Amino acid sequence: MDYDLFLRYGPSLLRGFGMTILCWAAGTALGMLIGFLLALARRLPIPGLSWVLRAYIEVVRGTPFLVQLFLLYSGGPFIGIRLDATTAGIVGLGIYGSAYFAEIFRGGFAAVPKGYVEAAESLALPPGAILRRVVVPTMLISILPALVNMMIILTKETVVLSILTVPELMYEAQTMAAETFAAFETIFVMALFYWLLVEVVSRLGRRAERKLTSHLTQKAGAVS
Amino acid sequence: MTDVTASPIAGSSPEDRPMITISHLSKSFGETQVLKDINLTVHKSEVVCLIGPSGSGKSTLLRCLNFLESYEAGEVRMEGRLVGYTEGFPRRKMKNRELRALRREVGMVFQHFNLWPHMTAMENVREALVQVKGLPLEEATAKAEAMLTRVGLADRMHAHPSRLSGGQQQRVAIARVVAMEPHVILFDEPTSALDPELVGEVLQVMKDLAADGMTMVVVTHEMGFAANVADRVAFLDGGHIVEDGPPRQVFHESSEPRVRQFLQTYHERNSF
Numbered sequence: 001m002d003y004d005l006f007l008r009y010g011p012s013l014l015r016g017f018g019m020t021i022l023c024w025a026a027g028t029a030l031g032m033l034i035g036f037l038l039a040l041a042r043r044l045p046i047p048g049l050s051w052v053l054r055a056y057i058e059v060v061r062g063t064p065f066l067v068q069l070f071l072l073y074s075g076g077p078f079i080g081i082r083l084d085a086t087t088a089g090i091v092g093l094g095i096y097g098s099a100y101f102a103e104i105f106r107g108g109f110a111a112v113p114k115g116y117v118e119a120a121e122s123l124a125l126p127p128g129a130i131l132r133r134v135v136v137p138t139m140l141i142s143i144l145p146a147l148v149n150m151m152i153i154l155t156k157e158t159v160v161l162s163i164l165t166v167p168e169l170m171y172e173a174q175t176m177a178a179e180t181f182a183a184f185e186t187i188f189v190m191a192l193f194y195w196l197l198v199e200v201v202s203r204l205g206r207r208a209e210r211k212l213t214s215h216l217t218q219k220a221g222a223v224s
Numbered sequence: 225m226t227d228v229t230a231s232p233i234a235g236s237s238p239e240d241r242p243m244i245t246i247s248h249l250s251k252s253f254g255e256t257q258v259l260k261d262i263n264l265t266v267h268k269s270e271v272v273c274l275i276g277p278s279g280s281g282k283s284t285l286l287r288c289l290n291f292l293e294s295y296e297a298g299e300v301r302m303e304g305r306l307v308g309y310t311e312g313f314p315r316r317k318m319k320n321r322e323l324r325a326l327r328r329e330v331g332m333v334f335q336h337f338n339l340w341p342h343m344t345a346m347e348n349v350r351e352a353l354v355q356v357k358g359l360p361l362e363e364a365t366a367k368a369e370a371m372l373t374r375v376g377l378a379d380r381m382h383a384h385p386s387r388l389s390g391g392q393q394q395r396v397a398i399a400r401v402v403a404m405e406p407h408v409i410l411f412d413e414p415t416s417a418l419d420p421e422l423v424g425e426v427l428q429v430m431k432d433l434a435a436d437g438m439t440m441v442v443v444t445h446e447m448g449f450a451a452n453v454a455d456r457v458a459f460l461d462g463g464h465i466v467e468d469g470p471p472r473q474v475f476h477e478s479s480e481p482r483v484r485q486f487l488q489t490y491h492e493r494n495s496f
Contacts, residue, residue, distance in 0.1 A: 115338035118292055123401070126355065215341065
């Protein structure tokens with residue numbers, strides 16, 4: 001292996017990795033936000049709304065991410081949406097993730113025991129407080145593994161952004177490979193970077209899970 | 225045998241105005257009519273027990289009183305205010321804000337406690353004090369602690385529900401309701417999910433509340449509690465109130481065969 005290559009290309013690979021993390025974090029946050037709002041909106045008793053939102057989810061889940069990105073980036077200008085490559089990448093990732101996150105949140109809402117909400121309603125808690133203080137904390141416990149799983153999947157979907165010339169890790173690695181013909185080294189290093197990101201995400205996920213479920217497993221002093 | 229109060233506002237002074245007036249209340253789940261022309265009045269500081277076989281409509285009736293269940297016909301009035309619907313015809317459902325104003329006066333204790341599992345006992349009691357009454361956090365905390373002390377849980381207030389026994393959880397749930405200073409408390413089979421040895425501690429808290437003059441409507445299978453604490457007992461069967469009167473009358477002098485038969489099985493089961 002030619003280690004000299006990494007000295008020369010290290011800085012650009014690291015920049016690319018930074019860009020990957022930025023796009024992933026922003027895209028995931030956007031996807032979760034849209035997904036949460038979608039799941040919430042589907043619970044509103046507005047005729048037809050749930051059907052429309054379900055159609056959105058099915059279309060997004062039913063088409064490849066690559067196609068969606070092209071539609072957004074190249075087709076966007078025809079309907080007045082003109083985005084630079086990085087913004088298009090983040091928005092695209094957000095839309096793609098939102099459909100999956102919406103389904104995860106929908107399941108989470110359904111899994112909250114009805115009695116918790118009834119207790120809150122009978123105490124006259126306002127709907128916003130019920131959502132924030134009772135429903136979301138309860139559902140997070142059951143959906144956290146699925147959320148982390150989707151976040152991990154999205155780390156690897158960021159490679160597709162390279163075709164929009166977003167200067168993320170895949171793009172930088174391809175440049176390196178094209179300039180040096182060192183295909184194996186490039187791919188090896190790239191894999192390491194993605195693995196590192198996934199490992200960090202899943203560790204953080206496990207830590208969050210432990211924290212959220214501590215009240216279910218804690219060793220209390222006295223149990224009568 | 226039922227107490228019919230058809231006039232929407234019976235009496236004018238607050239003292240003789242009934243706490244709860246149920247008139248001609250009917251409710252269906254799909255094709256099945258579960259409540260049929262229910263009439264019942266509950267006065268201030270009265271303890272009314274609803275008894276009867278499973279599926280007789282007791283819990284549904286109770287849940288109509290704070291509009292956790294909607295009803296189609298008749299009306300429920302809480303201190304004169306129509307529950308769940310706006311006055312006038314055709315009637316429309318109340319706005320959430322109005323329903324919440326009404327529910328501030330009506331507490332409910334559930335069979336399965338329904339404590340929020342991610343909050344400690346104290347946080348469970350404090351939550352509505354902050355979110356609904358708008359108390360500052362410190363004041364709400366002090367009040368929550370005082371309430372838990374009152375139900376005998378001073379040493380367990382920082383435990384999460386999963387670390388509490390069923391009896392303790394139900395006492396937290398009662399403290400959570402009483403802290404809001406409601407005018408009425410509805411109990412939906414509060415001891416049915418408890419191990420027999422834990423029933424007593426919950427009934428004791430309820431007896432104390434009754435002694436303090438709290439207006440209570442209690443769906444229960446605890447005939448001892450109904451006989452000793454209730455001012456009135458209403459027996460439901462098939463969605464009707466079959467008998468309504470003082471416990472002595474319902475338990476010992478009822479001429480209704482269904483009431484006698486129901487109580488007979490109770491006597492047999494409890495006298496091994």
